[in-house]
Amino acid sequence: MALSDVKVLGSWPSPFVLRPRIALHLKSVNYEYIEENLLESKSELLLKSNPVFKKVPVLLHGDKPICESLIIVQYIDEVWSSGPSILPSDPYERANSRFWAAYIDEKWFPALRGVLAAESEDAKKAAIAQVEEGLVLLEEAFGKLSQGKPFFGGDQIGYLDIALGSFLVWLKVIEKISEMKLLTEAKTRCLLEWAHRFSSHVAVKDVMPEADKLAEFGVKLRAKILKARAIPK
């Protein structure tokens, strides 16, 4: 398949963009990566490929655009079915993976973002508490789902590893902002070890952003968010 047949429209700070990139790497699919600048106005290509949400990531497979990171990962899993499976084969295990991925995106990630965007110390503390609570739940889920193996997906990285792992560098940035460790030996020992394994995995390590660079970006993003809020509607 020609290189230009598969493209990913993304943005280097976005955790969601990491997901299709990791998935394509797991399937050994070559693709062209096209960078969008999140802090500037959106490109023609992005607006044309994702007119509904105007967001990255977008997977362009031939002339077909696929949007929403987890939907893209499932698409990749289904199209390149001869590669290693990303979702488990058992329907109940698949349901568990989907359940926790939805939890991460709908409940946990907003709390993480809440720390970055917090206007007051109280709001920041409340958001941090939610992030910690979520990590404790995910630690428990890891115990049940990994069944003693290195990843949520078992011996190999799977759907849920990708869903959570894509946030690991942002989590480091949030730890810096909170001035505390959120993944700890005491409360989330398994996740802490899993995080090292995930981050150093061959399909992951080259696409993860650098923590310092992301922290710098985080400062700019926070300023942008707070400024947008201050503008009277």
Added chain:
Amino acid sequence: MATEEVKLLGFWVSPPVFRVKWALEIKGVKYEYIEEDIFNKSTLLMELNPVHKKVPVLVHDGKAIAESFVILEYIDETWKQNPLLPQDPYQRALARFWAKFAEEKILRGAWNALCSQGEEKQKALEQTIEAMEKIEGELEGKEQFFGGESVGYLDIILGWISYCLPVWEEVGSMQILNPLKFPAITAWINRFLNHPVVKDKLPPTDKMLVYFHQRSKALASTSHGNRAENGKNKNKTPRTG
């Protein structure tokens, strides 16, 4: 083959619960329905869905699955007859995309419009109608349903529009689905309401009117206290699952 035990924990009016019912009935799967009082949650519910403590929860041979979108995919993968999602990966991705879109922009949007007033309500209404236009566009050129000739995943996800949205419109004194503006969706609603798994199995309208009247009042009175400091509206959607 071992006897399969299927139970569904639900709440009489909940849209996410109806999704699961419709899916099970399309597949011809027998199940035991257990009504939950979501305002006085049972120990069973807390045990089966400790993370969200919400309905629907599907229990299949002792295994509990929560979240209606997750349950629907589980049902489709476990019982292969009458497939809900299309076979083609790209069509599947589109169905999942529109389902997510509709949940965020239409279900939540309509609920926010119901529970708010003034400028906030107007804004929520406009955004919901804008989203509905995209769904109207998706229906054009389709045969009977989003799933083609038969009811599929996206029909089931959006099915709440057929029975619940008119009630919300009345309770909220608002119009989202003007039949003149949305002829395709209006026709789809009529076909959906006449489908054998839907017809005559919906909650009574008068009971729904009373219920949503109470809920919208209760939530409207707390919404100002609940407003998160980042300005986001914290009105709870009836995401009973």
